Amino acid sequence: MSNIPSGWIYTLLSEIAIIQMGQSPHSRSYNDKGEGLPFFQGKTDFGKLFPTVRQWCSEPQRVAEEGDILLSVRAPVGPTNLAAERSCIGRGLAAIQAIPPLNQKYLLHYFRHIELWLSQQGTGTTFAGIGSKIIQNIEIPVAPFNEQKRIADKLDSLLARVDACRYRLERVSHILERFRQAVITAAISGELTEDWRASTDLSNRQPVSLSEILSEIKTGPFGSALHKSDYVRGEVPVVNPMHINDGKITHSFEMAVSPEKAQELSDFMLKARDVIIARRGVMGRCAVVQPEQEGWLCGTGSIILRVRSQILPDYLQVFLSSPTTVEALEAAAVGSTMVNLNQQILLSLQLSLPTLQEQQETIRRTKNLLAYADRIETRCSNALMQVEHITSALLSQAFRGDLVSQNPNDEPASVLLERIKSEKRHIDSEQQIKRTVRRITNNKNNNKKKPTTSMRQSLDDYVKALRSAFQQLEGQTDARKLFDQAGFQAGEVVQFYEALRVTSEVRATFEKSSQEISLQTEDSIAKNGDDDASEKGHFRLIELWLEDFKNLSDYTVRFDPSHSIDIILGWNGTGKSNLFESLIIIFRDLHAWSQGSSWNKTTIKGYRLRYKINEQVVDVSWNPEAMRSPLIQLIDSQEQQEKSIKIAKKNLPLPRFIFGYYSGPTNRLAEHFWPMNETHYRRLYNAPSDDPETLANLLQERRFFCAENRHAKYVLLAFFHNKDPAISEFLEERLRMVDFESALFVIRRPRWAKKGKTSEDFWGAGGIMRRVMERLRQFAIAPMVIEQTVSEGYNSKREEHYYFFLPDLQSLHAFAAEYKNARTFFLALESIDFSELIYDLKIQVRVKATNTEQVAITFHELSEGEQQLLMVLGLMRFTKSHQSLVLLDEPDTHLNPHWSVDYLKLLTHVMSENSNESEEQQTSQILMSTHDPLVIASLFKEQIHLLKRDWETGACKWEQPTVNPRGLGFTGILTSEMFGMRSDLDEETLADLDIKVRLIAKEDALTPEEAIKLEEINKRLEDAGFQKAFSDPYYAAFIRAWSRRYSDLMTGTRFLSPEQREEVDQIAREVLEEVLAELEAEGIN
Missing domain, CATH: 3.90.220.20 (DNA methylase specificity domains)
Incomplete structure (x- = not known):
């Protein structure tokens, strides 16, 4: 065991990962037609990072999930790949899945670090292999969570450069082979000695x-x-x-x-x-x-x-x-x-x-050229050996803690390990539940013997138990009796409903019973109702000044009203989230005040806000030292002169809707919405019915909404409200989602349950929530109540859970058809969450696993990026209104680059009333913060707001860029004032370039040590693709002149201050004069 830094800890792989040993499926299930899951048998299927699919398997025995590490465990032992999708694995592989929050890429790099050691652990006579015991007992050095990410990111960056170098070197071999063939072809055709023949009289062939x-x-x-x-x-x-x-x-x-x-x-x-x-x-x-x-x-x-x-x-x-x-x-x-x-x-x-003389000349030239190719190949082979050594050295450096710096503020790995172990215990418990299957003992006399337990994994076992119990109960449609008779336990509710869904005769009986209830209670509300008829004038922010709010002091930000999308850029800690919070507090307090509440003087200090709405410019000023309440004025800017008209608070025009989203782990944004949520809940509870007019009024009265992760499942159900081609296209194109499978609502006894009320009465729920629950019971099949043990921190308690199962899209549509549109359906679903009635919602959807195969997955199996995209865009779609202010604080944290590029188009589209509406025609305004240069690539400078710290005072300030992001390209954006990076190169290469600049600019001869250092740097730069650096004489002259006077200006600098940028520009102009003089002296003009 090697030394590791303080804060790290060693543990066994079995403690921090799920290990799945492969197993060969029956040969009858192999195929090359794309049926089933991709099938990988061993190292022969491996690529650089992902395996190549050559076979599929329709009856997989062992499965690797997307993102799992695939470890070759026999002939050879040690190589790794990542599963690009859910796959079947044979005996030559093991699948390893890091348990969150352990970083999967960190673990993959460690396996590549120990590949040689692993290969030495193999045993066997025919070919070497390792078993699960060896894999489970591999010791893993666990770094703190943040450091794991830094190590994985750094290795990704460095090894990508090493791979690029290896790729170029390996290409040389193929190029040389083609060169040799070309030489030999030219030799035999006479082309190689064409010039020789032209200079002699011996041209006869x-x-x-x-x-x-x-x-x-x-x-x-x-x-x-x-x-x-x-x-x-x-x-x-x-x-x-x-x-x-x-x-x-x-x-x-x-x-x-x-x-x-x-x-x-x-x-x-x-x-x-x-x-x-x-x-x-x-x-x-x-x-x-x-x-x-x-x-x-x-x-x-x-x-x-x-x-x-x-x-x-x-x-x-x-x-x-x-x-x-x-x-x-x-x-x-x-x-x-x-x-x-x-x-x-x-x-x-x-x-x-040809003649003997030409043959001799041909052989001489051929041998010279082939010898030249051999020399190049030898150099490339030596270079390839060095590249392999670099990879090994980088991995060794990483896992002894020398690749990236340690941060003493990082949470120690020992604390992280406890969290991982806790998560593993939870996963192991869930897997145990899945493996436990009840089997009914046939009783010819129908004397209802207790079921016996066997350890099985197949859904078939549950189906057999369910079918047998259903026959014994003679087709009764009592879900709880069937559950008990089939021997299911409290932790197997999901398996019960899944077995019920696929057992056609049992399901049909329960569906018939559900339909009979539906006919008796049918009372559709989707009969009439108008769409939101609010005004459609524009809303635009113009200017905000804050006296002192958190780290924003004497702070001004201005907006261009001609644009509907504004992007907030800035380093962490420059006040992006604080700016959003201040806008929410201001509009929240103004709305409450305009509705008759007393003005709250304590929530925010002085400010001045100016915005445009319905072609009117509104100016709101608040000074707690001199005012009892804000001053509200309408501004008339005719004839180049501003005229202000004071108005009463009841006439204050406000944005129709405020939408907020914060991607961070805290409630810092959501807490500002809590008073409005409470008001909305009271309206839901007191609503006399859920007819279209009432629901429309509830939507109209709701003026504030904060998107939270808990909303995501309701959004998904709302997307399936009815068949909409546009939504279907979005779900399939962006999320691979092609159909709805099932939904299991788990309802709990709320803490406000009324005395004497039971689950059958929904514990006394009223208002919109009760009507939703009644409709859910109406269209669900096999509802039942089971007492469950629920964990609450270190304690647990027993409580009743009421289960409602929608087995397919048809049943969901029947439930959703009671609501006029997806917006009211979402409102209804959210109401049961508000009321604390819902404990869990388990959704399954069908997604495209490959171009030819579809599989069912749970909502939680969607990636973080897919869930984030679904939630933010869905909530904006289902809650949007005209004249809205949409505040999105880093909604793109989990998105891949392809989605990032299109993100603003998606936002514009979702806020549009029709697909042809342009960004300028939007009635609402979107403010979004991001750290991604891809997002802003198509924007103009007026849409970008730079939040920075003053280099001298450290105070936060607002600026606008001087150049448009559009047309700059991603590198140009990163190196512009918007991100302030000196270069898009890594720090190591920049350091090499800095040293090279200083050395080549020296007027004196280099010392032997400096010459060696320059040669080493040139070699590294050449390997990185910089072999042309400084080869242009004009550029080389500029570099020499620059370095003589300002060699230390940027050395070691990663980011440039505005002052440094201005100095760089001035230097460039002055140095040009020296360059011209130097070129003339050297005769290069």
């Missing part, structure tokens, strides 16, 4: 066949002439095809005969200047016998060619190995198992024979 230029041709001994038993070690070598490579003959000590046997086969002895060619296997392998090889024997698989005086042996060797000749030999070769040449095929070959 004669067409001949091989039979005309050979004095003898002889096939090696075969049959009884040479047996395997004749071979002895270290005597007279025998040359077979395996000994002829790259135009040279090698020999094997094991493949030789005694001098006596050689003498017996003297007719097959090689002579200097013979050409020996392989007659089987790869065509065109041939070589010229050298003097030191005279007396060796031609083997069974080879043919001897002896030339006449008009052709040189070396020229014949070049001809026989040329691509044209090889192609002709392959076409003429005979044999089904292994193709063979015979003498007749060789003798019939045709060539254009």
